[in-house]
Amino acid sequence: GSHMTTSSRYKTELCRTYSESGRCRYGAKCQFAHGLGELRQANRHPKYKTELCHKFKLQGRCPYGSRCHFIHNPTED
Ligand SMILES: [Zn+2]
Ligand SMILES: [Zn+2]
Structure with missing residues (x-):
């Protein structure tokens, strides 16, 4: 079986x-x-790097840096 x-x-x-x-x-x-x-x-977070980081988009920086679950630079793969 x-x-x-x-x-x-x-x-x-x-x-x-x-x-x-x-x-x-x-x-x-x-x-x-x-x-x-x-x-x-x-x-990983289910939305890991599938959405743009609002913090980074608005402020140009994000306290999570490279550990952030969201996309900081859309051209970065
Ligand atoms: Zn194997
Ligand atoms: Zn971020």
């Missing part, structure tokens, strides 16, 4: 095996991310 392997931590952490050796025997079924492109950002 089949069993659920999906956990809340699914692809939220980089695969240690893959990052150390460049491969992993679990392949596509691995619970962990094989590279940053697969990494889910579960620990």
Whole structure:
């Protein structure tokens, strides 16, 4: 039979095996991310860097700096 392997931590952490050796025997079924492109950002604010920071926009600065959850510079990726 089949069993659920999906956990809340699914692809939220980089695969240690893959990052150390460049491969992993679990392949596509691995619970962990094989590279940053697969990494889910579960620990981040749901709107992380999806909206412009109002503080920065109005005042030109923001006390959170680079830790801010909002976009300061739209051209910055
Ligand atoms: Zn893996
Ligand atoms: Zn900000």
